[in-house]
Amino acid sequence: MTVDNDPMAEIRASFFIESEELLEALQDGLQLMDDGAADNETINVVFRAVHSIKGGAGAFGLEGLVHFAHRYETVLDEVRAGRLQVETEALKVFFQAADHLSDLVRISRDNDPLPDEETEVLLKALDAFLGDTGPVSGTAEEDIEFQPMGLSLDLDLPVGDTADLPDLDALPPLDLGPVTTTYEITFAPQADLFDTGNEPATLLRNLQQLGTAKVTCDSSRLPPLDQLRPDVPHLSWTVILQTDVEESEIVSIFEFVEGLCQLDIKKQGEPDGSDLPPLPDLPPVEPTIVEHPETLPQTPIEVTPAPPAPVDDPVSTIAAPTQPAQATAPTAAKSVVRVDLDRIERLVNLVGELVINQAMLSQSLEHSGLSPHSDAMSGLEEFQRLTRDIQDSVMMIRAQPVKSLFQRMSRIVREASAAVEKDVRLVTTGEATEVDKTVIERLADPLTHMIRNAVDHGLETKEERLAAGKPAQGKVNLSAAHRSGRVVIEIADDGAGIDRPKVLQLAIDKGLIPPDSNLTDTEIDNLLFLPGFSTAATVSNLSGRGVGMDVVRTSIQALGGRITTTSLPGQGTTFSISLPLTLAVLDGMVIEVAEETLVLPLNLVIETLTLQRGDVEMVRPGRNVVRVRSGFVPLFDLGAALGYRPPLDDFEGSVVLLIANEDETNAALLIDNILDQRQVVIKGLDESFYRAPGIAAATILGDGQIALILDPSDIISTAIPKPGLSQTSSDAGVPA
Structure with a gap:
């Protein structure tokens, strides 16, 4: 029989969610270490992240993940103990190990085959930092092997004849054997331990892997069968463990059941206080009231003095309070509730329907002819305000910081720079900028393409940078910020910039533009986004196939965004991506x-x-162009651009909307009338529909009518003719 709600499956899923948070903390700590701003607590955070992942993986039998995490943890423990200094090469290996640990977590979650070859390569790189100590035990297959030690003594003794003394160098080596310690472990589970899916048998088996264990079960608290309750634990265990590991290794086995059991660990032979003589009983004393008007408040303080002082000592000793007040109140921990994303999506859809129904109600009341000051209209205004508050709150639930996305880009930079043998550093800013979760998920591929291009094409080689007077290490800046109700993500490098004559010639050679084309710098930069265009001389793992930047533009446009390019020769290139904050309501x-x-x-x-x-x-x-105060702004007839009617000849009395473009320029859109200003629910167009330029999505109005949501930037860029450019797929099909 299949159980739909498997508690172990839920706990396993929670472990992988927590692992993502631990991996994020691990990356943050390593980045601080790389920046030279790490302290002992940062190193401890890095160590604990790996240690916690190892402990959780052990509870679910993920041996491959446990094996790698343990060796990684061992090297980090050397850093924590001060026996290993973190240098540049060590940090590179640590970052690679963190990336591989992230892969192992994902592979274990999806039950995919483990990459054993990559694991062995990284394990050898980690073991190299341990020197002669080698990998330290902690699992059943990694026992410590103590090699016999040869002892030689050179004694200068005041004796006359040493002929009869034995040759100490010829003596057989002294075998000290492994240093073992005997622990007595008492373990009694509580009811909450079973509620979390933990099993005492698993914990006891893990103890047996640490050495020789003798387990005794105490069933003295077991009630008669008719009084037995399955939800109340009645058994406890005593384990006599002989092992060569530290006590901290034993404690780590019980890390995930801390607070859910009674646990006592002590070394055999250590005094527990039971053999100490009892303290003598102190004679009873009467409470004494002491008043010091000069130094104490007027209310008498009742105290219990220490043993009586000599009679001739007039000074009374005041006992300190048993519970001193804390200097500062503890900071309340922030509670977090994990919610399935499907539930949030259903809530967002319901809010969207609420917005639509609110618009329908508003339109019905307006057509009814009610006075704006009537109770019904006042109630409608309150309903609109509450709808807006609910919508904002739901959007905040969907919003997530871009930090997790930026951390993934750090790995892309490390892998790409290693592939092209360049020294590149990624600098991120604005990681706390919140964006809709759907936007973050769909940004991963475009950003990956752009980061790789920046490393491969944008940055020069070490020799070229030094010859140009630049630092040998290249830099890629990745930033995010909110601007005018949108989120702007920028990828900037300090490389050589776009070689525009080369780009223009390559476009001519590939037949993308006519040979006599006369293009501006912006138009040349836009050639990078044409299908089939690439500046790479050879095809590599990173680039050269001419699909990267075209895919980037298509992906950004699908999100309702725009991408622009700014480049200065010798100083670098910046790509700016402008996106809506949410894909649900606007x-x-x-x-x-x-x-x-x-x-x-x-x-x-x-x-x-x-x-x-x-x-x-x-x-x-x-x-x-239309005159706007002291300047002129290009005028675009929206009806003609969309093919609804011929261009107007007489503009007097027409309505114009002044639009802000993403390149900080303005444009004027000619329309017929402004009907309303309201929240609308974004309904994406199915992929089976033709994506006409300038159409971003659709919505349902209050009267049930479907209206198209326009993308003004796309309309304007399509309406502007590109001198010499052949028509591409992005502007094909635009009505004349």
């Missing part, structure tokens, strides 16, 4: 164009204008 402006209802993201709209005669100037046929 504040939108509902507009009308050619009798079609559309939605624009409200955070992109700077202001609205009504055109007057003389506000629009034609710079060339089909290209107009």
Whole structure:
């Protein structure tokens, strides 16, 4: 019979979730050590992270994970004890071991085959730091082997004839044998121990692996059969263990049941206090009231004095209080509840339906002709406020810091730099920036491509950097920040920058653009995102196949984002990714164009204008600009760009939305009317639909009508002709 709710499966899943948190702490600690800002507590955090993963893996029989974690822990223990100094080479191995430990956790979670060859290579690298001590025991297959020691003495004794003295060098070596200690361990489980899925038999078997153990079960508390309760433990065990390991190794076996059992560990032969003579009984004394008006408060303090002092001593001794007040109150621990992601997704969907129904109710009441000051309209405003608060709260539940994503990029930098033999350092900022979990998950592949390109193409070799007067170590900056209701992620390197003449020539050679193309710097930079374009001379494991940056742009566009490039020759290149904070709900402006209802993201709209005669100037046929105070902004007819109607000839009285582009420029969108401003639920278009340029998603309005959500940046970039550029798949199919 199959049990749907297996408690052990839930506990095992919790272990892997906790392992992710421990691996994150491990990476943070190693990064501090690499930055030279580590202290003893940082080293302890790193050690405890590996030790905790090992202990949890042992409870579930994950021997491969336990074996590697134990050897890694052994080397870290040498660092913690001060016997091993952490240098650059050691940190490289430590980072590689942390990456491999993360892989082993994932592989163990998915029950995939273990990478034994990679494990052995890293184990040899770790063992190299142990020197002559070799790997230290801690598992059944890693027993300590003590080699016999040869003793030689050179004694200068005042004797006349040494002929009869034995030759000490010829004596057989003295075999001291392993140093064993006998421990007496008393173990009594509590009821909570079984609730967590732990088994005493597993703990006792782990003890037997440490040495020779004699286990005795105490069943004296076992009640009669008719009074026996299966949820109450009645047994306890006493283990006499002869082992050569430290007591801390024994304690680590019971680490995951701490507080769930009664545990007593003591060495045999140590005094336990039972043989000490009893203390003499002190004579009873009467309480004494002592008053010192000059130094004490007026309320008398009742104290119990020490044994009576001599009579001629007039000074009374005041006993200290038994419970001194703490100087500072302890900080309350933050409680965390782990919730299945599917439950959160259902909650988000329900909030989306709530927003839609609130819009329907609002529209119905507005059409009913009620006074804005009526009780119904006041209740609607309160309902709208509560809906917004609920939506914000749910979005905060889905939001996660980008720290976990950035830590993965640290590994990509280490692997990529090793593959191309470059010394590269990753510097991250804004790791606490929160983004929708779905956005984080779908950003991993684009960031991986861009980080690898920065290491492979962006940064020069060590010799080239030194010749250019730069440090031998290249640097890649990865940052995240909130700007104008969006999240901006930047990948910047301090390399040579984009070689634009080379990029232009490669694009011509590959037939991507005509030979007589005359492109601006921005247009040349955009060539990097064309399908099939690559600047790599040869195909390698990192790049050269011409699919990386095209995949990046496609992935970012699928998230409703944009990517821009900034490059300075000799100083480096920066790629900026602008993304929405969430993929669920947004504040939108509902507009009308050619009798079609559309939605624009409200955070992109700077202001609205009504055109007057003389506000629009034609710079060339089909290209107009609108006067905005002391400057001019390019004007785009939204209805014509989307193919809804022919371009307008008369602009007087038309409504214009001033839009902020991601390159910090502005543009003006010509529309027919502004209908409303409200929250809308984002409904992604199925992949079977054609993705028209400028269309990001769709939504359901209050009257049940489906409206398209526009991407103004895509509309503007599509409407601007690219001189000399052949039409690519990204702008194909745009209505003329």
